[in-house]
Amino acid sequence: MSGFARRLLGTTIVTAALAAAIAVYIAVFLTASPPSAGAVQTASGPHLYLGSVASAELSDQHPTWVSFYAVNATSTRWTHATTYVLPAHTLVHVTIYQFDSQTGLRNPLYGHATGMIPGTYTVDGKRVQGIDPTTAAHIFAVPQIGLTVPLEGISANAKNPCSNAPCSLSTAHHTMSFAFRTPGKGLYRWQCFVPCAAGFIQGNGGPMQTIGYMGGFLKIV
């Protein structure tokens, strides 16, 4: 094989490999979607269980970031997902295990819950309309449908706090339960309104600006 033929073959192989790598990268990019979780079917209808923690799992790429997780009813199985798949036009029950400490709200209005059915929700079994805005750790809010549920934070002096996900129900936490009616099919963003991103300017950077931590979507199908 002549020198020219060898160079031509080598160039062709390198070009083909490069083109294949680019094609794979584009295909992965186009087909990738953030992990999602669904509600559990119960006798009373679909039930979504969530957990909110001060810090993600140690294996997470951001183990110091505050985050929501999809969990099971006993908080023993944790999935790092903030896209929740729910059926359309259905009464969905939600339980949130909240393990994080209190931050406080920048706008106290969000201490008042809206959009649930009935117009109240429970904090550790006690039915309330809202919480003291200074004790909020997070909020589960879907502005497009007017749903705002403030989540009570654990006290700074709480015994046995959970530092990183996954968190057991034996560690300090509050349990919030509510129900809401899902809208028609579509993607609805949800977010936290507490500026809870520790270490970032105004508490609104990092996990507050990254889907998969303090915000995500309700995928209504």
Next chain:
Amino acid sequence: MKEVNHFRRFLLWYLATTIPLTLIVVLVLAPGMPPGNGTVQASAVVADNTVFLGVASVIFMAVLVYFVYSLIAFRERNPSVVTEGPAIRGHPQIQLWWIVVTMGIVLFLTAYGTIRLLEGGSGGGQGPNPIAVPSPPAGTKPLQVQVIAQQWQFTYRYPAYGGVETPSIEIPTNTLVEFHVTSLDVIHSFWAYQLNVKADANPGVDNIAYAQTKGPLFFNVRCSELCGLWHGYMFNSGRVVPRAQFASWIALQQRQFGAARRSLPPYTRQYFPTPLRRG
């Protein structure tokens, strides 16, 4: 052979096409353009757009008709006799007219824009000391509505109704609404499109804009300042409703958010939230 008077012929073509087109633009097309006639401020913008489009039509047609006329009148039909035309050595009369006409147009637009901004620019945020302050309809008082932006939602506070704060907005018909726009975190922008209100929401700043409502109206509100992850979702809608309907709505808000109101800080023109434990 009689010399053709190109200028006269061009002028005839120009007037024959431009007069009807400009009339169509000014009388038919422009009045129906956004943002519509939902408020006095929106109507003022439509009027300004009509004037600008009218002026633009006249200029655009001058260029277009001259271009077409040149293609037809100065085209050499026998390529074998194509020769260079005489060198252009300047034409003081044309140059003078060119300077006078273009300067006149620019000066007119400058003066018109300035005057209209001063007398009718009340829909834009004018800071805490507005220059363009419209008068309310006879027998009415301006209604203050505070717009509070935060990542990523607008909320609205009504100081005349006990300072109630709500996540939705309604305002009454035939009322001068005085928007006080501020932010609790980063820079946002309150853009109520059909009201022709657009005002930056800066933390610690009271930015005032006005809308004089007319009849019932549905309007969209969007944030028009890139403000973070959910900027694209920072929108909602509002309604201009008859006064009686507004009274019922605000009473409902006072009941619904009465408990929350007790947690709110006293109404002020701007807020400086206490540093949070994490931030």
